[in-house]
Amino acid sequence: MRDFGKVHTQFWESTKIRGLSEDARYLAIYLLSCPHGTIAGVFRLPDGYACEDLQWTSKRVSEGFKELFQKGFANRCETTKWVWVCKHFEWNPLENPNQRKSAVKVADQIPDECDWKPAFMRVCGPLLGIQAPDFDNPLETLSEGFLNQEQEKEKEKEKEIREPNGSVGKADPIPPCPTQDLIDLFHEVLPELPAVRLLNDKRKKSISAMWRWVLTSRKTDNTRRAETAEQAKAWFREYFDRARDNDFLMGRGQRSGDHANWVCDIDFLMTDRGLKHVIEKTRVAA
Template sequence: MRDYGKVHTAFWTSASIGELSEDGRMLALYLLTCPHGTIAGVFRIPDGYACEDLKWSQERVKQGFDELFRKGFSNRCETTKWVWVIKHFEWNPLENPNQKKSAIKVASQLPGACTWKSDFMRVCGPYMGMSEEDIHNHCETVSEGFLNQEQEQEQKQDTSSSLRSEEGRVAKSPAPSPSGRQKREETTLAKYLADCREKGVKPVPDDHSVRTWAQDAGISDEMLQVAWLVFRERYTEDSQYKAKRYKDWVGTFANSVKDRWFSLWFAGEGGVVSWSSTGLQHKQVLDARVAKRKEQEAAHATA
């Protein structure tokens, strides 16, 4: 618990805040100043806390959080009830090593089941002075008996059948014979993509379950394509992630889609899935690349 929360005077003149409804502004102000807040900008807000403090109904609280999520102000995990004020460190920079230690201590309390935990660590870890290794370790820390999304992915790879035939049986076997099949080795995404090109297969097979899941969730093929573009660039071009190794890259991509690692879309009223501002930006990049490729093909055809 903190004694006060900082609110800049620009809060009232900000274009993004001005676009919020009256309830949205009130809830945003509440998150910035409520006694549950922390130095890290992440804290647990069960419905009962907000209902009691704001004197709102549970449905009103839920609608308020949905609006703040759509506008990119905050993200709330409905499973754990933890909230992340996304630009907290931009508005409240850590000023000394002791504050950074306090923020890391708060971040370490995030439960592994929190849907945005990995995104928070990747985005905010540098603000807290964490090294790449520290961020990776915190992303894979199990809290309160839960597995986070990356650890769960690794466990599933070793305990369930995989896309390659026979491997599931090897993983389940308590003592595989020396002559049996070897478990899949961890590899970088660049190596996985190179292997796919050599074999002439798609990196994400047409029959993979992530495609059916996305369709059932209302996520369009175009959204899934953009998600793959962002995922691929992160793990092949970003110096922080391109050395990352996984056994099942398709499964990892599926997790990124289901847990919205990149915040490319949101579910609005009636559950309709729409592009977020971040998603639209990445879609624009994809559209530009497709248009450029078509121009080059047309030029080559007429040459």
């Protein structure tokens, strides 16, 4: 148990922090300063710990983590309950060899079953002098993290050049498809289904086609499904969540005939047939 955690004053000036909900902002402060944190920015945080410390319900904790993950601030594995504060080493650089050794000891404790471990080892392994081993999910990546103030200003300038109206610009009406981010969402929400281990052209095209459809199609009430990249990502998360509610897709119950050994995967979910199945045969309509 550590005695204190560091929170920079720029935390309160960050546009991304200011854009968080009150619960997510409070949870972020908690992760930076809670007694369970470590020098490596990774630690195990079961619901019971967070609920007791924050005096929150488990659902409230889960919703807070979901928002922090979407914003690239932190990632939590729902299987192992380990948490990674994604930009920890940028805010808390290691100052001497002893701190590095301590951080390596903590990193060695991350279970192999932790879904974000491959990304952590790839991003932080070189800093710690750890060679990332082969994992079952070599495509696991980190969503875009929080930027410092100068980086945020540069990004805003680039956005103004590309998108003069502050939304999807006329020159490029569809934001580039964040293929890997969508695969990461698939892995996070549907870990029971086959992991994506090969990203070939066919898969890229099918994911990109679905991305374009989300940003160009309209719902039955004539409203757009998504107008920005963030809204489209949120739609994909809800789409995968709806797939979880479908007993047939998740293999709950017996299958017969041609479907006896069939297994749903990301390829099926990216087809018109899969889209129709999820939208029309689950309890929530898209």
